[in-house]
Amino acid sequence: MYNYIEYGGEEKSSEFVDDQEKYDQFMARIEAGEKIEPDDWMPDDYRQALIKLISMHGISEIMGALPEKEWTPKAPTLKRKLGIMAKVQDEMGHGQLLLRVAEDLMKPYGKDRGDIMEDLLSGDLKFHNVFHMPTKTWADAGMVGWLVDGAAIISQTNMLDASYGPYQRALQRICQEEVFHAQHGEAIIMALAEGTDYQREILQNSLNRWWPSLLMFFGPASADTTGSSKQDIMIKYKIRKSSNEELRQAFLDKYLPRVFSLGLTVPDETVHYDEERGQWNYQQPDWNEFKQIIKNKGPRSKERLRLREIAYENNRWVRQALAADKVGS
Template sequence: MARIKADEKIEADDWMPDEYRLTLIKLISMHGMSEIMGALPEKEWVPRAPSLIRKLGIMAKVQDEMGHGQLLLRVTEDLLAPYGKNRGDLMQDLFNGDLKFHNVFHMETKTWADAGIIGWLVDGAAIITQTDMLRASYGPYARALKRICAEEVFHAQHGESIILALVEGTAEQKEMIQEALNRWWEALLMFFGPASKETTGSSKQDLTIKYKIRTKTNEEFRQLFFDKYIPRILSLGLTIPDPTIHFDVKTNLWSYQQPDWSEFLKIIRNNGPRSRARLNLRRTSYENNAWVRDALRATVS
C-alpha cells in the first residue's frame, strides 16, 4: 500500500496480496471479454453497412476491439499464473457464466443507427472510465490502456460520424437515431454500474479505488458522461428519453431517473436480449478454431 500511495507501479512479477490480484483479475478479465463480446453487435452490421466506406470503417473497428481483448487477456493471464490458469480457462469461465461481460453488449442492434450509438456513446462512456485508469497502480494494465484509449478515440469519432450523417439526412434517418437512443438510454445509464454496492451487493467499486486502479466512483463517472454528452445530444435536436433529467444547480449534479437495476442483474447473468445468441456464436467460433491453438502448441513444443 505504501508503494501504491507513492504512485509506484506494481508489476506482474511483484508480490501482491490475493485481494489485489483477484480484484485485478476480475476487472481486467471482464474488460477483456467485453472487448471481444463487444465486437459482435457491430460485426452483425458489417454485411449491412450502407456504403463501402462505412463497411471498411466498421470492419476496422471490429478488428481493433478483438485486438484489445487479446491484449487484456494476456495481461490477465500473467495474473492467473499462480493459480495455474490461462486464457483457455477464461474462455470456459465465459461460457459457463462465471465470467461476465458488459451489459451493453447483451443488447440488440436493430438498425444502422445502433452502430452509431455504440461508437459515439458506448465507446464514449468507455473512454471516460478507461482514461481514468491510465494511472492505474498495476503497470501492465495501465500500459495496455494507453493503446486501447488511443484507438477508442477513433472509434468514438467513427460513431459520431455515423450519427452526424444520419442527423443531416432525411427525417426518417433522424427518427432512426432517436428511436435507437430511446432503446439504448437505460443500458447507457447502467454502463457505469450502480452508485452503491447495496444495489448489487458488490464491493468491487470500493476495492478498485482502495488500490488506486481507478480514482472515481460509478456515479462520478456517470455524471462526467452526462456533462460531456447531454449537451451534444440536445444540440443535434434529439430528445433525452427521460423527462426527469435536469441539472441541479444546488448540487451541481445531473438529476435523473434511476434505471431498473434488477434488469441490470438479469442482463449480466446472461439473460439479456442477445446474450445466448452471442455466447453461442463465441463458443462455436472457439470450438471450430481449436485446431489453430493445437497447431501453435505443437509448433512451440
C-alpha cells in the same frame, strides 16, 4: 489474507509478520505512485480484483465487436463498411491484449487464457451489459461508437494511471484507439441527424433503446444496490480514481449537451441539471434488470455467446497444435 495464526492470543506466526511487512511495503509503493509489475509481491485481494476487472474488460472488448460485426455487411457505403471493419478488428485486438495481461496474473493459480474463455461460456465470467443488447438499425451501429465507446473512454481514462503497470500501459494504447472509434460513431450520428425525417426517426428510436443501458454502463452507485460492487477496493489500491456515480455524472456532463444540440431527446422526463447540487438529475435504471442481463439473460446474450462458443470449438485444433509444439520444443 495474511495467513494469520495466533498462539495463545498473543504470539503471531513469522509468516504473518513477513506478509504484513510485505503488505505495508506494497501499500507504500501504491501511495508513492509506483507501478506494480507481474513478478512483484501483491496481496491476494489486489490480484483477484485485477483478474476480475481485466478479464471482464478483455472479454467485453471481444463480445463488443459482435453487435457491430452484424452491421458490417449492411453498412450503407463502402467507406462506412471499411470504417466499421477496422473498428471491429481493433476491438478484437484490444481483447487479445487484455487477456494476455490477465493471463500473467492468473499464472500462480495455474490458469491461462483458455480458462477465461471457458469461464465466459460457462457463465462464470460476465461481459458488459451493453453488449447483450440488439442492434436493430444502422443508427444502433453509430450509437455504439458514439455513446457506448464514449462511456468506455470515460471509464478507461479513469484508470490511465492504474497502479498495475501492464494494465496501465495497455490502457494507454486502447484509449488512443477508442477516441477514433468514438469519432467513427459520431460521424454516423451526425450524418443521420442531418439527414431525412426517416433517418432522424431511427436515430431518436435508437437513443431511446440504448439510454437505459448507457446509464447502467458504469454500474450501480454503491454496493448496496446489487451487493456486488468492487469499486471500493479498486479505489483503495489506486486501480481507479472515481466512483461509479462520478463516472456516470462525467458521462452526462459530456454527452447530454451534445444530444440536446442535435435536437434529440432522452426517454426520461426527470433529466435536468441541478444548479444547486452541480450535477444532472435522472431516473435510475432498473438495476434488477441489470442483474438479469449480466447473468446472460439479455435480449441477445444467448446468440452472441453461441457465436463465441462456435468460434472457440472451430479453433480448438489451433490450440492443440500450439500446445503440442510447445511440448515438443
